[in-house]
Amino acid sequence: MKRLHLNFLGSILFLALFEARAVNAQTTAAADIAITHAKIFTLAGPPIEDGTVVIHEGKIAAVGAGVPVPVGAQVIDAKGLQVYPGLFDSVTQMGLSEIGAVIATVDTTETGSFNPDVTAATAILPSTAHIPVTRASGITEVIAAPASGGFDSRGATNLVGGQASAIHLAGWTVEEMLINKRAAMVVDWPSIETRSFDFSTFSMKEKSFTDAKKEYDKQVNDLADYIEQARHYAQALQSSATASFRRDVKLEAMASVIRGEMPLLVFADRARQIRDAVEFCDKQKLKIILAGGTEAWKEKDLLRSKSVPVILRPTLGEPPEEDDAYDRLLTQPEELRAAGIKIAFGSFDNSFARRLGQNAANAVAHGLPYDEGLKAVTLYPAQMFGLDAQLGTVETGKTANLIVTNGDPLDVTTDVRYLFIKGQLTSTDNKQKALYEKYLNRPKAAH
Numbered sequence: 001m002k003r004l005h006l007n008f009l010g011s012i013l014f015l016a017l018f019e020a021r022a023v024n025a026q027t028t029a030a031a032d033i034a035i036t037h038a039k040i041f042t043l044a045g046p047p048i049e050d051g052t053v054v055i056h057e058g059k060i061a062a063v064g065a066g067v068p069v070p071v072g073a074q075v076i077d078a079k080g081l082q083v084y085p086g087l088f089d090s091v092t093q094m095g096l097s098e099i100g101a102v103i104a105t106v107d108t109t110e111t112g113s114f115n116p117d118v119t120a121a122t123a124i125l126p127s128t129a130h131i132p133v134t135r136a137s138g139i140t141e142v143i144a145a146p147a148s149g150g151f152d153s154r155g156a157t158n159l160v161g162g163q164a165s166a167i168h169l170a171g172w173t174v175e176e177m178l179i180n181k182r183a184a185m186v187v188d189w190p191s192i193e194t195r196s197f198d199f200s201t202f203s204m205k206e207k208s209f210t211d212a213k214k215e216y217d218k219q220v221n222d223l224a225d226y227i228e229q230a231r232h233y234a235q236a237l238q239s240s241a242t243a244s245f246r247r248d249v250k251l252e253a254m255a256s257v258i259r260g261e262m263p264l265l266v267f268a269d270r271a272r273q274i275r276d277a278v279e280f281c282d283k284q285k286l287k288i289i290l291a292g293g294t295e296a297w298k299e300k301d302l303l304r305s306k307s308v309p310v311i312l313r314p315t316l317g318e319p320p321e322e323d324d325a326y327d328r329l330l331t332q333p334e335e336l337r338a339a340g341i342k343i344a345f346g347s348f349d350n351s352f353a354r355r356l357g358q359n360a361a362n363a364v365a366h367g368l369p370y371d372e373g374l375k376a377v378t379l380y381p382a383q384m385f386g387l388d389a390q391l392g393t394v395e396t397g398k399t400a401n402l403i404v405t406n407g408d409p410l411d412v413t414t415d416v417r418y419l420f421i422k423g424q425l426t427s428t429d430n431k432q433k434a435l436y437e438k439y440l441n442r443p444k445a446a447h
Contacts, residue, residue, distance in 0.1 A: 032056050033423070034069040035404060038078035042394040043085060043371075043379050053083055055400040058423035063394055076404070081417055084374075084409050085394050086140025086401035088381040089356050090311040091265075091291055091346030094131065094144045094167070095124030095174075100351070109147045109158055113219075114226055116253040118162030120144040121181045124174050130350040132430035135169040137354040138409050138416045140401040141179060141391060142167060143381070145186050148267060148291070148348065159223060161186040163253065164265055166385055168401070170421040183385045184265035184289060185257050189277045190219040191270060220280070227284055230254035263287035263385075269294035269313075269320070278306055289384050291346065294320050297332045300339040309342040309384045314352065315362040327366060333376070334367035343372075344381040361410035373410060399423075 033055040040051040040063060052067040053060060069075060098105035107123040124144055134142070147161020164184045171177035192212045198205050233248060234255035256262045268277045269292040278299070281288040290296065293310045296303060303310065312333060319328040336343050345360050347353040356377055364373040375392075382392030390399045400423035407414040419426045 032061070032070045032073035033076065033420075033425070034073045035076045035078050035083060035402075035418070036069065038081050038083045038404065040083045040394055041374075043375060044393040044395050051083070053394065053400075053402065055402075055420065055423045058400055060394060060396055060398050060400050060402075063396060076418060078404050078418075081404050081406055083394060084138070084403050084405065085378045085392055086403050086419070086421070087138045087356055087377045087409060088344075088391065089134070089139050089142040089347050089353050089377075090344045090381040090384070091145050091148055091164075091348050092134075092142045092353050093146075093148060093350050094134065094142045094169070094353065095126065095128050096120060096144055096146065097350055098125065098128055098130070109161065113159040113222065114250060115147075115158055115162045116160050116185060116230075116251075116257075117249045118146060119165060119181055120146045120163065121165040121167070121174050121178060124165065124167065124177070126171055126174060126177060128350075129431050130353065131169050132427070133432050134350070134353045135419060135421070135426065136416060136428040136430050136433065137357065138403040138405065138419065139353065139356055140169055140403070140419065140421050142169060142353070143183055143265075143346070143385065145184075145265060145291075147186050147188055158186075159188060159190065159219060160226070160254075161188060163262070166387060168421050170424065170426050179387060179390070180385070182256070182262055183387075184263050185254070187223070187264050187266045187277075189266050189268040189273050190216050191268075191273050192216045220276070224280070224284070227254070227258070227286075231258050234258045257286060260285075260287060263289050265289050265291050265311075267291045271295040271298040274299045275302060278302055278308055282306055292348075293332075293336075294329070296341075297328075297335050300336055300341060303336070304340045309344070309380070310336060311344045311346045311381070311384070312336075313346070313348055314355070315345075315359045316355075330362055330366040333363035333373075334369075337368060337372055342380055342384070344376045344384060346381075355412075357410040358412050361408075361412070364410065370410075377410075 035053045037050055040048040048065055051065050054062040054067060054070060093108050096108045110118050143164050143166055145164035147158040163182045164186055165181050166179040166183040167177040168179060194207055194209055194212045196205050230251045233251040257264060264281060264286050266277045266288050268274045268290060274296060289309050291311045293312050296310050315329050317329050319326060333343055345356060347356050360373040360377050364370050379392035382388040391401060400420050402420040403409060403416050404418035405414050405416055416428055419428055
């Protein structure tokens with residue numbers, strides 16, 4: 001009886017706490033936020049001078065000049081400041097890799113060539129130290145892509161690496177962070193390599209062109225066979241005789257690509273890779289987003305004719321070939337845009353994701369129109385991954401992922417004064433800022 005009584009009291013206490021938290025959560029969610037007297041760059045029209053953005057329950061409820069402030073709203077006076085949509089990093093390993101040199105903290109790849117059932121969201125670490133550093137630069141959402149190479153990858157790849165996930169850069173759990181768990185299927189397009197680096201021996205390996213070409217052809221044929229299996233599997237799923245059908249989670253995941261529900265995010269840099277990948281996807285009738293594209297300029301006519309969007313690697317890098325112009329990577333974005341190709345920028349790792357805006361700015365300095373550079377890190381990534389109904393512009397009804405700055409978000413000297421993710425005012429504190437302040441304020445040495 002005593003135990004029953006204690007259990008009863010415990011249940012009453014639990015319910016009371018639950019109701020208190022529910023009321024508190026409801027009160028917090030119901031509080032509107034109004035950003036007033038700001039210059040608003042909506043990216044859906046001309047800038048709005050002395051404008052107001054009203055945020056209600058995580059969404060943009062109103063935007064414009066002369067918009068009334070709701071009674072009881074939290075008001076942020078942004079006079080002299082600017083409002084932009086949060087930046088969108090199109091390719092990262094966010095939450096999948098912490099310290100590239102410590103393999104136990106890297107979860108970017110799986111064993112085997114075909115892993116379409118793997119989702120990045122399953123492995124994402126919400127408490128990664130990379131997230132606060134990245135969002136302090138105004139980046140509010142990213143694509144976390146498995147098997148995507150990059151500075152933090154240790155050279156490991158898969159042919160079909162798995163499903164990239166679109167996430168907000170705030171949340172205690174992955175479920176709170178998710179925008180789209182299955183944003184794209186990652187394919188690392190093979191290349192003909194006669195020289196390769198062996199990470200097991202830390203030395204270069206040589207092979208003949210004939211052997212390298214045979215390896216390449218086999219990988220492409222294996223991918224074609226796998227897609228054909230997935231196509232038959234998808235057809236079998238739609239038939240009425242599925243009672244005795246053996247489920248295959250890998251082919252089931254690939255079936256969504258076959259049905260056109262998910263694009264292929266194909267990593268390819270060399271012209272031959274790009275040409276083969278685009279022609280392969282066209283033949284297979286698959287949606288493709290090209291990632292990397294170091295030599296995309298060489299295949300711009302093909303990319304335009306097939307309406308293939310391109311996510312470019314960081315612009316600060318050495319030219320791909322010795323006889324290429326020194327600014328080849330800097331001028332390519334405008335060359336592709338002028339050819340009618342939609343482009344976006346990605347960091348392709350975690351360590352330098354904070355420089356996303358600067359990469360776009362470098363392209364602007366080499367001919368890319370400013371508006372196109374800004375859209376390449378906001379609206380265009382959202383469009384490529386089918387998320388533009390939620391993100392990419394400052395418009396009524398969209399998710400309130402916003403940044404309030406004291407200047408151009410593509411300028412490395414600009415500060416993000418306020419950052420909103422899903423309508424919540426989010427801290428820009430991070431490890432690097434803490435270290436900066438610590439050593440800035442260190443005591444002076446005694447003389």
